[in-house]
Structure formats: C-alpha cells, structure tokens
Amino acid sequence: MTNTHKAVSEHEPLIPSHGEPLTPIVIEGVDDEPVESNRRLFGGWMLRAVTALAILYSAFHLYVLNISPMESWSFRIVHVTGALILGYLFFSGSRFATPEDGRPAQRWTNFAALALMVPATYALVQTGVMYRLMQSGTMRMTPELESWHYGWPLLAATGLGIILSWFHRRERASFSLPDLLLIICSIAAASYLLIIYNSPLRMSTGTSFSPVGISFAAVAGTALIMEMTRRVAGMALVIIALGFLAYVFSGPYMPGFLGYPGLGVKRFFSQVYTDIGVLGPTTAVSSTYIILFIIFAAFLQASKVGEYFVNFAFACAGRSRGGPAKVSIFASGLMGMINGTSAGNVVATGSLTIPLMKKVGYSKKTAGAVEAAASTGGQIMPPIMGAGAFIMAEITGIPYTEIAMAAVIPAILYFVSVYFMVDFEAAKTGMRGMRKDELPQLGKLIRQVYLFIPIVILIVALFMGYSVIRAGTLATISAAVVSWLSPNKMGLAGILKALELAGIMAIQIIVVCACAGVIVGVISLTGVGSRFSSLLLGVADASQFLALVFAMLISIMLGMGMPTTAAYAVAASVVAPGLIQLGIDPLTAHFFVFYFAVVSAITPPVALASFAAAGISGANPMETSMESFKIGLAAFIVPFMFFYNGALLMNDTWLAIAQALITATVGVYLLSAAVQGWFANHAASWLVRVMLVAAALLMIEGGLLTDVLGVGAALIAFALQKKRGRTVTPHTL
Numbered sequence: 001m002t003n004t005h006k007a008v009s010e011h012e013p014l015i016p017s018h019g020e021p022l023t024p025i026v027i028e029g030v031d032d033e034p035v036e037s038n039r040r041l042f043g044g045w046m047l048r049a050v051t052a053l054a055i056l057y058s059a060f061h062l063y064v065l066n067i068s069p070m071e072s073w074s075f076r077i078v079h080v081t082g083a084l085i086l087g088y089l090f091f092s093g094s095r096f097a098t099p100e101d102g103r104p105a106q107r108w109t110n111f112a113a114l115a116l117m118v119p120a121t122y123a124l125v126q127t128g129v130m131y132r133l134m135q136s137g138t139m140r141m142t143p144e145l146e147s148w149h150y151g152w153p154l155l156a157a158t159g160l161g162i163i164l165s166w167f168h169r170r171e172r173a174s175f176s177l178p179d180l181l182l183i184i185c186s187i188a189a190a191s192y193l194l195i196i197y198n199s200p201l202r203m204s205t206g207t208s209f210s211p212v213g214i215s216f217a218a219v220a221g222t223a224l225i226m227e228m229t230r231r232v233a234g235m236a237l238v239i240i241a242l243g244f245l246a247y248v249f250s251g252p253y254m255p256g257f258l259g260y261p262g263l264g265v266k267r268f269f270s271q272v273y274t275d276i277g278v279l280g281p282t283t284a285v286s287s288t289y290i291i292l293f294i295i296f297a298a299f300l301q302a303s304k305v306g307e308y309f310v311n312f313a314f315a316c317a318g319r320s321r322g323g324p325a326k327v328s329i330f331a332s333g334l335m336g337m338i339n340g341t342s343a344g345n346v347v348a349t350g351s352l353t354i355p356l357m358k359k360v361g362y363s364k365k366t367a368g369a370v371e372a373a374a375s376t377g378g379q380i381m382p383p384i385m386g387a388g389a390f391i392m393a394e395i396t397g398i399p400y401t402e403i404a405m406a407a408v409i410p411a412i413l414y415f416v417s418v419y420f421m422v423d424f425e426a427a428k429t430g431m432r433g434m435r436k437d438e439l440p441q442l443g444k445l446i447r448q449v450y451l452f453i454p455i456v457i458l459i460v461a462l463f464m465g466y467s468v469i470r471a472g473t474l475a476t477i478s479a480a481v482v483s484w485l486s487p488n489k490m491g492l493a494g495i496l497k498a499l500e501l502a503g504i505m506a507i508q509i510i511v512v513c514a515c516a517g518v519i520v521g522v523i524s525l526t527g528v529g530s531r532f533s534s535l536l537l538g539v540a541d542a543s544q545f546l547a548l549v550f551a552m553l554i555s556i557m558l559g560m561g562m563p564t565t566a567a568y569a570v571a572a573s574v575v576a577p578g579l580i581q582l583g584i585d586p587l588t589a590h591f592f593v594f595y596f597a598v599v600s601a602i603t604p605p606v607a608l609a610s611f612a613a614a615g616i617s618g619a620n621p622m623e624t625s626m627e628s629f630k631i632g633l634a635a636f637i638v639p640f641m642f643f644y645n646g647a648l649l650m651n652d653t654w655l656a657i658a659q660a661l662i663t664a665t666v667g668v669y670l671l672s673a674a675v676q677g678w679f680a681n682h683a684a685s686w687l688v689r690v691m692l693v694a695a696a697l698l699m700i701e702g703g704l705l706t707d708v709l710g711v712g713a714a715l716i717a718f719a720l721q722k723k724r725g726r727t728v729t730p731h732t733l
Contacts, residue, residue, distance in 0.1 A: 038092045038231060041172050050089050054503030055496055057082045058298075061291045065469050073197045076279045079287040081190040083510035084224055086503060088179040088186070091231040093165030096172045109168040113177035116161055119153035120184040126150040127191035130213075134199055143212055150192065151216030158185040158220040162227045186224050189217040193273060210270040218273035222518055225278070229515040232508040236561020236606060240570075241515050244522040257531045268525060277521020278514050281394050282569045286513040289390035290565065291506055292472040298502035299476050300454065302494050303483035308451045309334045310352065315442040322426025324356035325370045329418055332374035333381050342564065342601035342609035344508075345375035346616070354616045361431045365620065368613030369627035370422055372602050376609050376632060377414050379564045379598045382407040383459050387509075388564055388598070390468060392590050395572055401463055406587060406649040409661050410595070410638045413648075413668050417634030420672035428678050451486060454479040509563060516566035523573045533578030540582050547582060548592070548643065551575050552636075555593050559600030561608060567597035588649060592639045599635045602628040633675060634668050641700050663707050667699030670714055680721045691717035 035041070042050055060082070064070050070078070126149045130141055165178040192213055196202060204210040222245075230238050247254075252262035272278060313330035320326055332349045350371040357367035379388060382404040389407065393400040454475045461471035480498075483490040490498070523529045532554075540547035555575050559567030571593045579589035601609035602625065610625035617624065642648040647660035673679040674692035684692065691713050698710030 036091070036232075038095070039090050040092060040175070042175070043173055046173075046175060050086075051500050053089070054086060054500045057086060057503040058291075058295055058499040058506070061287070062295065062473070065288060065292060066473055071198070072284070073202075073275065073279055074194055076283045076287050077190050077193055077197070079291070080221075080225070080278070080283060080510065080514045081186050083507050083514075084186040084228055085183050087228040087232065087507045087511060088182050089175075090504060090507065091228070092170075092176065093162075093179070093227070093231060094167065094169055097169045098171075109164050110177050112164055113161070113168070113181050116157045116164070116181050117184065120157035120161070120181055120188065123150050123154040123157065124184055124188040124191065126153075127188060127195060130192065131195050134195060140201070141211065141213070146211055146213035146216070150188075150213055154185060154188055154216055154220050157181060158189075158223055161185060162223060165227070182224060182227070185220055189221040189224070192217045193221070204270075205274050206267060206271040206276075208267075210266070212266065214273070215266045215269040218269040218278075221273055221278070222269075225511055225514045225518070228507075228511045233512050233563065234561065234608075236608075237512060237515055237566060240558070240561070241518050244519045247528070248522055248526060251526055251528075257535055258528070260526050260528070260531075263525060271525060272518060272521040276524050278517040280517050280520055280524075281391065282513040282517045282520060282565065283510075285387065285391045285394050285565070286510050289394075289468050289472070290387045290509055290513070291502075292469060292476075293384060293387055294506045294509065295499070295502040296454070296458070296472055296476045296479065298498045298505060299479040299490070299495075301501060302488075302498035303451075303479055303486065303490055304488040305451050305454075305479070308445070308448060310349065311440040312445050315440045315445050318439040320423070322357075322360060322362065322422055322431045324353055324360055325362060325367075325422040325426065326419060328353035328357065328371050329374045329377075329415060329422070332371060333378045333415055342372070342376040342379055342598070343612040344563075345378055346371055346609050346612040349375065350613055350616050354613065358617065361429055362425070363619075364617045365614070365623045365627045366425060368617035368619050368624040369602075369610065369631050370418070371616075372607070372609040372613040372624065372628040373418050373421075373632040374415075375613075376598060376601045376628075377411070377418060377635070379601075380407060380414060380595060380635075381411045383462060388568055388594055391565055391568060392572075392594060395569070395576075396586055396590055398587055398590075400468060402587070404462070406591065406651070409648045409650070409657070409664075410591070410642060412661070413638050413641070413664055414632070414635050416665055417668045417672055418631055420669055421631045421633075421676060424672060424676035424678040427681070428676065428683065448486065450482060453482050509565060512563050512566045513569070516562070516569045519570050520573045523570075529574050529577055532574055533581050536575075536578035537581055544582065548579075548640065551579055551592065552596050552639070555596035556600045556603050559597035560603065560606035562597075562600070564598055564601075567600055568594050571597040584643070585646070585651075587651075588643060588646070591649065592643060595635060595639045599632060602632050604629060630675060634671065637671070637700065645703075659707075663699045663710070666714075667696045667710065669696075670699065670710075670717075671696035680718055682721060684717075684721060688717050688720050691720065 061079070064075060069075075126145065130145065130150070133141060161178055161181040165176065165182065168176055168178045170176055196211060196214060201211055205214060226238050226241060229241075247258075248263055248268055249265075251258060251260045253259075274280075275284075310327070310331045313327040313334075314323070317323055317326035317330055328349065331353065332345060350368070354367045354371050357370060358364060362370070379385060382389065385404075385407060389400060389403045392398070392403050396403075457478045458471055458475035461474050462468065466474070480490045480495060483494070488494075536547050536551060539550050555571040558571045558574060562570070572590060576586075576589045576593045579592060580586055584592075601607060604610075604622060604625040607621075607625035607628065610628045611621045613628070614621040614624040638648075641664060645660050645664075646652055647656040648664060650657060652660070670692045673684065674689045674696060677684045677689060679688060679692060695710045695713035695717060698706045698713060
C-alpha cells in the first residue's frame with residue numbers, strides 16, 4: 001500500500017543529538033485515502049461511474065437501516081453482492097501492466113472473457129425466467145432448468161473467469177473484461193438466491209428437497225467471495241477457509257475427535273449460504289454495525305478529524321522522552337478503535353509516526369513494532385473496539401453497553417503497558433523529548449476540542465439506551481455538522497466524498513466477514529466446535545490453566561492473517577463454547593477469545609500488523625513481529641488476569657474494581673520494567689528482573705495476600721537496584 005501522509009520535517013533530523021533547533025512539525029495528510037497496490041485508478045466517465053456506485057452503495061445502507069428495512073436475508077445478499085461488484089471494479093486480480101512492459105501480452109484474456117460472457121449472461125437471463133415462473137404460481141423449477149440452463153453455465157463462467165483474472169494484465173486506469181465477467185456471475189448467483197429465499201422454497205434448505213440451483217449459486221458465490229478476499233486481504237484467510245471446506249468432505253475419513261459422519265455436496269452448499277454460514281452472524285454485523293461505523297469513520301476522515309487527533313497527540317505527548325512513540329500510542333489507539341483492522345490502521349497512521357520515531361532514535365524494528373502494537377490495541381479500545389464489541393453482542397446476546405464497560409480496564413492495562421515499554425526504551429537509549437516550540441500549540445487545539453463531539457455523541461447515545469444504528473447515525477450526522485465549525489466544512493460535495501470513501505473502505509471488511517462466514521458455517525454444520533469443546537474439557541481435567549493456554553494458542557492460530565472481526569468470529573465459534581462448558585462466564589470466555597484473536601496481528605510467525613509496519617520502517621518483518629510481540633506482552637497476560645480476577649471486567653464492587661485496577665497497573669509497570677531491563681533509573685540485573693517478574697505476577701493475580709507479597713518483592717528489587725550504585729543522568733519524563 002502507498003500513502004501520502006507528510007510532515008514538514010520529513011527530510012530533516014527531528015531531534016539532533018547535540019540539541020540543534022528543530023523544524024516545527026506540521027501534521028497533514030493523515031486523513032488522505034491510502035491506495036492499495038492492486039487498486040485501479042480510473043479517470044473520466046469510468047471514474048464518475050464507479051464513484052456514483054460507491055455513493056449509492058453507502059446511501060443504500062443508510063436508507064435501509066434508518067428508513068425502510070428489508071427482509072434480513074435479502075438485505076445481506078445485496079450487502080455482500082454490492083461489495084463484490086465494487087471490489088471487482090476497483091481491485092485487480094493480477095499486477096498492472098506498466099509502460100516498461102510495453103503492450104500487455106495477455107490480449108487473449110479479453111477474447112476468452114468475451115466468450116465466457118455468453119454462459120454468464122445466459123445464466124443471468126435464466127434467473128429472470130425463473131422469477132417469472134415463480135410469479136406465475138410455479139412451485140418448483142425443473143432440475144434441468146436449474147442445472148443445465150443455470151447452474152453449470154454459472155459455475156463454468158465463474159471458475160474459468162477467476163482463473164482468467166489471474167493472467168489478465170492491463171494498465172492501472174483501464175477496466176478488466178474478466179472482472180466484468182465476475183460481476184455478472186456475482187449478480188446471477190445473488191439473483192437466484194433472492195428469488196428462492198423470498199419463496200416457500202427457502203424452508204427446504206439443508207434437506208433433500210432443496211432446489212439444486214441453491215447449491216450451484218452457493219458454490220459460485222463462495223468462490224467469488226474467496227477470490228475477492230484474496231485480492232483485498234491476502235491468501236491467509238483463503239487458505240484457512242479452503243482447509244475448512246476440505247474438512248467437510250474429508251472429515252468422515254479422519255481419525256479421533258476430528259471424524260464425523262459427513263455431509264454431501266448438495267446438503268452442505270444448500271446451507272452454507274444461509275444464516276448458518278455466509279449470511280450468518282459475521283455478515284449480520286457487517287451489514288448493520290460495521291458498515292455504519294465505516295460510514296462514520298469516512299465522515300470523520302472527510303472532515304479531517306484524523307489530523308486533529310494526531311496533532312492533539314503530539315501536543316500532549318510530544319515533549320516526553322521518545323515523544324513520537326507515545327504519540328503513536330495515543331493516535332493509533334483513537335484511529336484504530338474506529339478503523340476495524342490492525343494492519344489498515346498501521347498504514348493509516350504509521351506512515352507519519354514511524355519515520356518520526358526513527359528520527360528521535362528508535363531503531364527501525366522498534367519504531368515499526370510500537371506502531372503495530374498501538375494499532376492492534378485500538379481493536380480492544382471501547383466504545384467501538386474495531387466493531388468487535390458489536391460482533392460479540394450479536395454472538396453472545398450480551399448488551400453492548402455491558403461489553404463496552406467490561407473492556408475499559410483491560411484496554412487501560414494494555415495501553416499503559418505499551419506506554420511503559422516505550423518509555424523505558426527511551427530511557428535506556430537516552431532519548432529526549434521535543435521542545436514546546438517544535439510542537440502544535442495545545443491551547444489552540446483545545447479551542448478545537450469540539451471535533452471530539454461526534455465520538456462523545458456516539459458514546460452518550462449508546463449509554464442512554466439508543467440502538468447502535470440510531471447512535472451511529474446521529475454521530476455521523478454530527479460529524480458533518482461539527483465540520484462547519486472547522487476550516488474543513490463539509491458541503492454536499494464533502495458528504496458525497498465521504499459516502500464514496502465509505503463504499504470503498506467497506507469492501508475489504510465485508511468480503512472478509514463473508515469469507516469468515518463460510519468457516520463459521522463449516523464449524524456449525526460439521527460439529528467440529530463441539531468436538532473441540534470435548535477435547536478442551538479433557539485437558540481441563542488435568543489442569544484448567546493448561547486448558548486456557550491451549551485455548552489461547554488455538555485462538556491465536558485461527559486469528560493469524562485475518563482482520564479483527566473475522567479472527568474473533570472464527571475463534572469464538574471454535575474456542576468460546578468449550579470455555580463456557582468449563583464453567584467460565586460467557587462474557588469472560590468471549591473476551592478471552594477476542595483478545596487473543598486480536599493480538600494474533602502482532603504474533604509471529606504470521607503478524608499482519610507487524611509486517612505492514614515493517615514495510616514502512618524498512619526493518620526485517622520477522623524481527624519487527626518479535627519486537628511487537630515483546631512490546632504488546634501485556635495483551636497476552638491480561639486475559640488470564642480477568643479470568644482469575646473478575647473485577648477487571650467490572651464484575652465486582654467498585655472498591656474491588658479500584659483495587660484491581662491499581663494493583664494490576666503496578667504489576668504491568670513492574671512487568672514492563674523486567675522485560676525492558678530498566679528500573680529505578682538504571683539498567684536492571686538479571687536478579688532484579690526475576691524479582692520484578694515475580695512481583696508483577698503476584699500483583700496481577702489479584703487478592704490481598706498476593707498484593708502484599710508482590711509489594712514485598714518489588715521493594716526487594718528496588719533495594720537491590722539501589723545497591724548497584726549505577727546512576728544515570730535523568731531524562732525528561
């Protein structure tokens with residue numbers, strides 16, 4: 001991905017070691033739209049056409065969610081199909097031809113695409129024929145019509161069209177005929193499903209009486225979703241989904257707890273494109289809450305609120321030692337809360353913060369690791385939690401407000417830990433902060449604090465009992481209204497630009513949620529989740545702690561390579577039921593799974609957020625992921641903390657909650673000091689670090705006795721540190 005974020009001091013040393021005057025920082029371009037490497041950049045009438053489609057797509061959701069509701073399955077089918085149409089318009093399946101290549105060599109792909117348009121268009125026409133038959137009172141189409149006149153032509157065009165798109169190369173500003181073919185296939189699959197699901201035949205899904213056309217449409221739709229997922233999110237999720245699909249048909253031959261009786265192709269695919277799978281919880285959330293908050297984020301972006309967030313972060317934290325790293329924590333947390341994907345947030349804010357961190361003295365890998373850890377933390381930050389809170393509410397039935405409140409203390413502990421980590425790193429390497437005259441003026445920014453009003457309105461509306469949809473809509477409207485108090489006023493053109501931006505931003509998360517729905521469908525239909533729960537119960541017989549560690553590892557593995565929402569949805573389907581069967585409270589179980597699914601973005605060997613940050617910093621991706629794993633270490637301990645101490649999830653008296661927060665914060669401080677090897681203003685010996693780890697774990701565990709023992713261990717470590725007699729020059733805090 002590329003980005004256009006800039007700082008005026010981009011080519012100047014930000015903080016010279018000998019204290020020379022610095023170039024004042026001017027933050028701009030934070031809200032500029034990143035352009036992916038495989039995204040087409042149209043011009044002329046094509047640009048106007050695709051812009052209009054993106055605007056209509058966003059406006060359609062606002063209209064349905066607030067004014068004229070649609071039947072759920074129909075709405076979700078249109079939601080997913082619209083994302084596929086926009087995705088195939090904007091994102092290429094292969095790299096673009098460049099002037100250095102000369103004329104693209106794959107001209108044959110155009111002719112092949114034109115030939116395949118015949119069966120694709122024929123299948124689409126047959127959906128019209130079937131619609132007229134249903135309207136005339138026909139209760140059932142003939143198998144020949146559904147198979148030979150619709151199903152097989154659709155499958156042939158879809159499969160060959162996808163393969164064709166891998167070889168088709170055109171200039172970046174040119175449209176692709178193979179992708180137009182795939183758009184027609186997407187519409188043909190969706191049209192058939194809309195016809196059947198709005199008739200009595202909908203009740204036959206999953207039985208031997210289901211129309212065979214459902215299976216054809218589901219196979220084509222699933223293939224189109226996976227191909228688009230590959231284009232916008234890479235191969236990791238596609239490989240996992242294909243592995244689960246392979247299990248559907250190979251499971252009967254597997255030994256042990258993985259074996260199951262088996263499902264036929266027709267029975268499986270007649271159900272996978274229903275609310276059990278693709279149209280299930282993940283798409284339910286993406287078609288309501290996620291799309292709404294993407295529109296909200298687009299309005300904030302269009303009104304340049306992101307620039308204000310980053311400037312405000314610089315004004316607040318820039319003077320402390322290693323200032324840009326602390327700015328990254330603050331700004332990335334704010335932006336990541338709304339963004340919904342750790343790697344996407346790294347690209348959005350890291351293009352600014354990573355170069356600045358390098359200039360104040362952080363190494364390449366540390367600069368990238370700090371940004372990756374901070375952006376990942378945004379996914380666990382209430383009230384939005386990267387849309388994870390809404391998926392959790394949908395899956396568990398627990399009220400959103402209860403989930404948001406429970407997330408407060410764990411999020412505080414995570415960000416406090418990252419702050420301590422970067423502060424100790426700055427102290428070890430002797431970094432200083434920026435001077436007051438080098439930073440944005442805090443007083444001026446405070447006078448613009450009204451730019452936080454949309455987020456305040458969102459939070460207040462949610463806790464006043466408004467529905468998530470109503471609260472999100474009010475916050476979106478307020479973003480446009482508040483912009484009139486700022487230099488970046490949103491008129492009609494600005495509103496349309498925000499709707500266009502939202503339509504494009506939504507593509508990735510929607511198709512990823514749909515692809516995750518395939519996995520959820522496999523888990524539901526094969527029963528592998530319940531068998532995993534039985535395995536977890538067996539492990540718990542030996543040790544409950546060991547069962548939790550096992551659940552942690554599975555959650556991380558299932559989440560690797562996926563955006564937050566998909567990672568949590570899959571892990572919740574497999575792991576959370578087993579934890580609940582262990583007797584764990586459902587909220588605690590789902591938070592446990594959610595946190596580890598989120599931190600998979602900074603966990604080697606597949607750490608998407610770390611890899612994205614390494615691409616900006618120029619560091620080795622694996623080294624960056626190891627460093628981000630270390631910086632975000634608290635996130636791997638916090639779930640165990642709230643498992644053993646319910647007060648950390650607000651599940652206790654206020655006195656107990658306050659005690660838990662204070663002692664856990666001290667414990668996180670001691671743990672950070674041990675990991676970084678810096679305590680009481682000097683480098684710590686191995687003995688001191690061991691004592692600090694012991695003190696931290698005792699303080700984190702919760703309970704009066706363990707807290708007293710933890711304080712005692714910390715005092716011993718402090719005394720040992722003082723005896724070392726090594727002092728350092730104090731740095732600016």
